[in-house]
Each structure stands twice: as structure tokens, then as C-alpha cells.
Amino acid sequence: MAIVTTWQCGIGYYDNGTSWTFTDLTSRTTGFTVDQFTDLGVVGTSSAAVTFENNDGALTPQAGGTYSSTDWFSRALVIRAIITADAGTETVQVFGGIIDDFQLQDDGITSTVMMGAIDVVQTAGRQIIDANWPASTTYTNAWLATRVLLDPSATENDTVMPRWGETAETDGVLDVTGLSPIVGGLGTYAGRPVVLDPDIAEEGPVGDYMANAVATAGLTALWPGALDATTGHAELFIIENAQKRDIRSFLFAEDVAAGELPFRNLERAFNVDQLTNAAQITRVGQTATQTATGSTVPIYGPRVRIYQSGASTDANALQDAQDWVKRFEYARFVAERVQVTASMVEQHAGDADYDTWAELLNPELGIWAGANVEYTPAGIGSARISRSLITGRTIKATPADTTVTLTLRPAIDYGTFTLDSATLGILSINRLG
Numbered sequence: 001m002a003i004v005t006t007w008q009c010g011i012g013y014y015d016n017g018t019s020w021t022f023t024d025l026t027s028r029t030t031g032f033t034v035d036q037f038t039d040l041g042v043v044g045t046s047s048a049a050v051t052f053e054n055n056d057g058a059l060t061p062q063a064g065g066t067y068s069s070t071d072w073f074s075r076a077l078v079i080r081a082i083i084t085a086d087a088g089t090e091t092v093q094v095f096g097g098i099i100d101d102f103q104l105q106d107d108g109i110t111s112t113v114m115m116g117a118i119d120v121v122q123t124a125g126r127q128i129i130d131a132n133w134p135a136s137t138t139y140t141n142a143w144l145a146t147r148v149l150l151d152p153s154a155t156e157n158d159t160v161m162p163r164w165g166e167t168a169e170t171d172g173v174l175d176v177t178g179l180s181p182i183v184g185g186l187g188t189y190a191g192r193p194v195v196l197d198p199d200i201a202e203e204g205p206v207g208d209y210m211a212n213a214v215a216t217a218g219l220t221a222l223w224p225g226a227l228d229a230t231t232g233h234a235e236l237f238i239i240e241n242a243q244k245r246d247i248r249s250f251l252f253a254e255d256v257a258a259g260e261l262p263f264r265n266l267e268r269a270f271n272v273d274q275l276t277n278a279a280q281i282t283r284v285g286q287t288a289t290q291t292a293t294g295s296t297v298p299i300y301g302p303r304v305r306i307y308q309s310g311a312s313t314d315a316n317a318l319q320d321a322q323d324w325v326k327r328f329e330y331a332r333f334v335a336e337r338v339q340v341t342a343s344m345v346e347q348h349a350g351d352a353d354y355d356t357w358a359e360l361l362n363p364e365l366g367i368w369a370g371a372n373v374e375y376t377p378a379g380i381g382s383a384r385i386s387r388s389l390i391t392g393r394t395i396k397a398t399p400a401d402t403t404v405t406l407t408l409r410p411a412i413d414y415g416t417f418t419l420d421s422a423t424l425g426i427l428s429i430n431r432l433g
Contacts, residue, residue: 003353005345008024008026008079009080011023012078012232029052032048034095035047036363037392040242041215042221042222043223045118045223048117049117051113053111054111054112060104061104073098077095078226088355098120121149121234125149137196140192144194161234173233175235192316192320193312197213197310213309213310216320217316220238239368248359248365249369249371250366252373253374256350259353261349266386270332271332271409275331276303276329277296277329278291278294278297281308281311281321286314292322292324294329307320334408334409335371337408339406342401370387372386373408389411389415391408391414
């Protein structure tokens, strides 16, 4: 049996206020698109658009159908992939977010409904909250993200997450997972110290603070995951200091062997969008600007990044500015996009690699993961390997096929080498003893 990919689309809600339930609308689904993206120094986003057949009028508001009185904008749109092979079956939630768009097309004969949804961090980030945090309190990025988006302390006014009808959690729940190396509990992530500004309520929506203070400190990447399949709680994943993680690394090849996935439409270009030879970073609440300038300014002209940051000291802010320049000062010819389709996986991938395909579709494992693409350029007799990092993807599914377009960044710029790694060795210690 080959690897078979099927999809499940539906609506999540706490129908009785306590149990997370899923209403399956797969039989009505005619296609969907999912966009998920993150990068260094930004808060990643996730969105989806699904088209449902509505010829029986069941989804038409106020028409007396099955869902005519449903409050769609309090529901979660959930998309799952079911990967099946002889070696096993795996179900992955590819997207989970709050519905924010509903468009009905009806000519009296044919009727369709398009529902759009965005991740809950975007919706919760619109709030302006009344904070009562101690002045100049310092955290690492992962812990700060928890404090800002959903503080665990009852003494402070939290950002309210969508509850989907749940009655047990008055503020909703966000599960923040730091994927950087962990020494102990939640407060000990190996990240750059970040200051929580006590005047956040005066500075605008909490999402702006996340983008301007949390993500920009220590070259952090944040992106929303799906919704927990059991609880319906939202997931947020964090990489601090642009650290390379070895949880997953995907191999793409022209001649597919075991452990590899097929690909098509490899796009390569110079990474001029990421090119940075000057950076100016100002700490939140401060006026002094920390500036770093690289040697390529007279070569390429100024390519400047200007950020606010929650860096705890001017020295840390300067280090962040220098890190931007050191990583992105030179133009590189790199892989930027690559495509893989479900039909290609079915035809070329080995049956035992069904879980590799499932992991690629997983927003936790398939983003900020390595991607080595082996290809043979035109006119050159030997293969080359592009070592990249996946920072985002667009998934388009129809009844005929599924196409996944991956956004790639050069691994040399987007991964931080760890000298005290259990697999790479420990500084000043010989691997042989």
C-alpha cells in the first residue's frame, strides 16, 4: 500500500461547556488553503480558508437549516491530515484557529460558503490590557511570552484567549512551548533576558508588544501551532536566540531513497530580502539607539533593520544588532521555495516514511526544521545539496491533490551552532575521551 493522504475539516467547540467536540464537515469540503509563516524577529501567523458545499442550505444563516443559527465567529476551524500506509496511520492537526470570515455565494442553484480563520494569538493580540506587573521584571523570551499573552498569576489582568464555549477556563488557555534547550522548568529557557514593561497598557495592543519587544530580543522566532486535540487549547512555539533544533530534519531528493521525500519546482535566488548590513535597536521605554554596521555597506548600500526591543540592557541590545549584521551581511544564492505534493509522496516515497510526511505537515515539527534539498543543476553533472531551514508553508488541497509549498531560509544564517551539544561535542573535550 502506498502512502495515502486524506483530509478532515470541521468545527471545534465546547458544546456542553466542558468537553471539546468536533463537528465533521469533510463531506462538504471542496478545497482549502493554509498559510503558516514565521521568521526571526516577528510573531508568526497562521491562517486558513475552506470552501464548503451548501446546496442544501444547511450553512445559510437564518434559513432554517442545520447550522442556520450557529455563531460561527465563536467557533474554531480545524483541519487535520490523515496519513495512511501499511506501516501505520498518523493523524495530524495542521491548522486550528478562530473563524473570522464567512462568505456565502448563492445563485439559487449552487451555493458555497467560504470560511476564513486566523490563529488565536492574532485575535488575542488585539487587546489592550490593564497590566499590574512589577517594574523592570526580567524573563527569558519563552517565559515572557507566557506572561504577556496569558499570565498564570490570578493577581494580574490576563489577555483573554478565545474559549470556544468553555466554562471551566474564564480566560482561555495558551500552551507555550519553548523549543530551545531546557535546563529545568518553564522559567529556565536558555534565552536572552527580556524586560517586561510595566506600562504595556499605555503602549497599545498586546500583539504590538509581542512583536516589538519579545520577538525582536535575542533574534527570537515565535509561531502558533494548532489546537490541542483533547482540550482545544491553543499552542505557541518559541525558538530563542535563533537556535538550531535537531527535532526534525527533512531530506528531499530527485531520486528518492528511504527516509527521503520527493520534490518539484525548486526555486533558488539571492537572499536580498534578508540582506542586513546595519541594525538599529532601541530598548522599549528608552531613547538611546544601539547601532551595528557591517563592512558591506559600501558594497551593497545600506540595508538597515530598525527595531524596538525588550532587551534588558544596552549591551544586550547592541549584541542583538551585531547578531543581525553578522548573520545577514552577505548575499547568498540559496533555495527559497520547494514544492512537494501528496501524489508525489504516494508514488515515490517509501511506505515506512509515512510518518515523515505527517511530521512535515505538523506545525510543531514541520516549521523551523531542517530541509536538505539534493538537486542537480542544469549543465552540471553532479548533485548539490542546499542546506536550509523551513520557516513557513502554504498548503493547498483539492479533491484531486494536495500541494505543499515550503518557504526556505539558508541554514547557515538561521541556525545557531551549539558548542556543548551532546551530539556535536562539548567545547575543549575530545570526542574520543
